[in-house]
Amino acid sequence: MRRTPSQQEYPLNNPGKRRSQTAYEPAFRGSATPVGPHLLKRYQQEINMKTRRWLVVILLLGAALALALGGTYAGANTGETRPDVGAAPQHYALGDGRYAVVIPAALGPDDSYSQEPMVDTYVASTNPSGSYCSSTSLHVSYDVDEFGYEYWERAYLGFDLSSIPANATISSAVFYAYLTNASGAGSVNIELRRVTSAWDSSPCPTWNSKPASTAYTSKAVDASSGPKNWSVTSLVRDYWVGKGFGVSPNFGLELRGPESGGAANEYSRYFNAENAAANPPYLFITYQLATATPTATRTPTATRTATPTTTATRTATPTHTGLPTKTLTATSTRTATPTATATSKASATPTATITSKPTWTPTSTQSPIPNTPTPTRTRTATPTQTATPAQLPDLVINDVWPDSGRICYQVMNVGIVAAPAGHHTALTIDGVLRAEDLVNVALAPGERLTRCFAYNWACTPPTDLVRACADHRVAVAEADETNNCREETWRCDAAPPKITGGPSVSNVTASSATISWTTDEASDSAVRYGQYAGKYREERDARLVTEHRIVLSGLSASTTYHYQAFSADAAGNSATSRELTFGTAAAADGIRPTIGLVNPTVCGAMAADVSAPAAACRGTVHVEALASDNVGVQKVVFFIGGKPTHTDYTAPFEFTLDTAKLVNGDYTLTAQAFDFAGNESSLLAPFQVSNLPDTNPPQVTIVSPTAGAAVRCTVPISVEVREIVFPLGHDRSGVSKIEYYLDPPSDWSDFVPPLHTRFLREPYPLSFDDRYDWNTRWFTPGEHVLLVRAYDGEFNLGEARRTIRVEECAARPGDLRVWHANVRQHGHYFSYDLLVENVGQATARWVVIYDKHEGL
Structure with missing residues (x-):
């Protein structure tokens, strides 16, 4: 009987269990079934692997197998036949040297380029991080929403060619997919593309991680349900190449439709996936094996045939038995005609033909039992000549x-x-x-x-x-x-145009803007734009020009837009600008914003914690303004003592004031609010900074020279001075002076002059890095103590000490560099300039130069 694609001949063996894709353990079973004039034996090979209904069909002399297997796609009106769906490789012997194998869905391509599992899936730009490897359908679509944003879906399929014999020559290959749902009038040109990068099911590909592909072929697919097919002969040949996979790695196929054109060109085509209940996609391949050609050989002489016959045999001694005795006796028999026998090579020798099975014939013996069987003769069948199949190039x-x-x-x-x-x-x-x-x-x-x-x-x-x-x-x-x-x-033209100027924005209003750019060749104009990156509307001008100008209208006031410019020449080559932004102007507005402070006295909340006036501020203070407008507040700017301190563009409008950075005294806080039309309002709030006196000394660190270092001549001394962080409400007066001493006294009652003093100006910095170049020439070689002192504005003193070793500042070997230049000839002798350079730190005295050269 005919089988529909939804019927299964055998149940799946452990459908939930998955094993290595090459760990096949065959367990054949089947029964002979007559098919027309042939006898077809079907085998079911079972393996423990995940259920897959997506097939790869490999067929030897495909028409014969299609007829033998039967089965027609449900809903198809083309009369195309297809093999039954199986859960594991199914092997068929068709007779006359023809064989076929039906292979289930691929776990991965069995080649040297990718051993990772592969399944069929689709990706969607509407869900860039979503995956659909378990879906029962494959989606290919293009959609445009009411705001003009475009969305796409593409499908990917993998398949395994490893069951094709290594010496096979592929004759043809066709990819089939069953269309179940469609929208959009007319036919859609669906591309079948060659995937060029590896992908697998762990993790399942998403729109953001989809593999790359290149164009291969395409076909117009209408909206009627049923099987659709694409010829992939040359692609599969390139994948195969004698099982070498040397031309194109087998990374599978991609289905992709048109992905532009606007709402008038929306469409969707949904095909069954391998997980569908019926009609999964599959690959139909025919191939031939390069085997030796059978040659008909005629036998020039009569063939001796060992043929069992019934022959009267004389027995020396009568045998008294109850039954006749069966004896097999070989008798020489002449074959009436020469026999044509198919062999793999031409042979000049006679061929002995043995009957397929010996015949047991009763033999006459002398016996007292009556009714002994009568001897008979056996006729030997004459073999017939077998036709040689045609073998041709292609x-x-x-x-x-x-x-x-x-x-x-x-x-x-x-x-x-x-x-x-x-x-x-x-x-x-x-x-x-x-x-x-x-x-x-x-x-x-x-x-x-x-x-x-x-x-x-x-x-x-x-x-x-x-x-x-x-x-x-x-x-x-x-x-x-x-x-x-x-x-x-x-x-003819494969070079894209170049954007030589822009794009730039001009004539910006509350509802429109103009985008301009230039190209090096005549091309059309397009601008994609929107409030969010990656979601665009589009404006186009089909005229081919070098100076491009697109007016965007219907924009929202006081809004930031993202945009890109595009230009394509007459040959379809296109150029794209980088993504840029612009902001629209505010709508007409004559109403000023209002503004107030959450804490009108700025620091009044701290009055209960410190013994200071009610409006006194110490430490860190949180300042927050309340601003509103009939259209919207663009920003609030805070000023301290007339100087801008902080700007906030979003509510709540706030900032943190560190009063330790201010000198104790009276100040005025100004908060100024602006709307998008440029209207502004402001308020003033007086306050007082009254931090506790600074009693903490600065922190001094000698960076160089290091402890115990040997120094000579000119020595750079580097120091870092920091006003340390102290408890809330204390003042920090800043670094006012730095002094350098050598071998300081233990008693500072008498004045000791420093090596060097650095004075800083008000307002004193809270940190300062200083460097002093010290000349050691006038100091006795040996150990010395270096002292660095720092004062802040409250005369708090911090210091650091370092012991160093001073060496004599005198020239050393290697400090002098000697060379000559400007060699001149004077008849029979030469002269030149002798140059001496002191590259050391000390002055060189009593320098003697020896010339030991015997020639230049």
């Missing part, structure tokens, strides 16, 4: 490309026998035959040949339709006469 064009004004191509013999020399490849451009190329070499099975046409090619704008056909004159008998040609559309 020429295809793998690729065609431009090369410095020429057009080159690659021809390949995908047949199972050699293609003879002497056939022609034709070049057609826009339907006109332009050149023929004689291929005067034989091509072995699987062999490729790269050649170029003797034709000077110049593209005719805007595009050229280039077609190359092998065996144009039909000089070679081929296994497939329909796959000789390859056709491509080439754009």
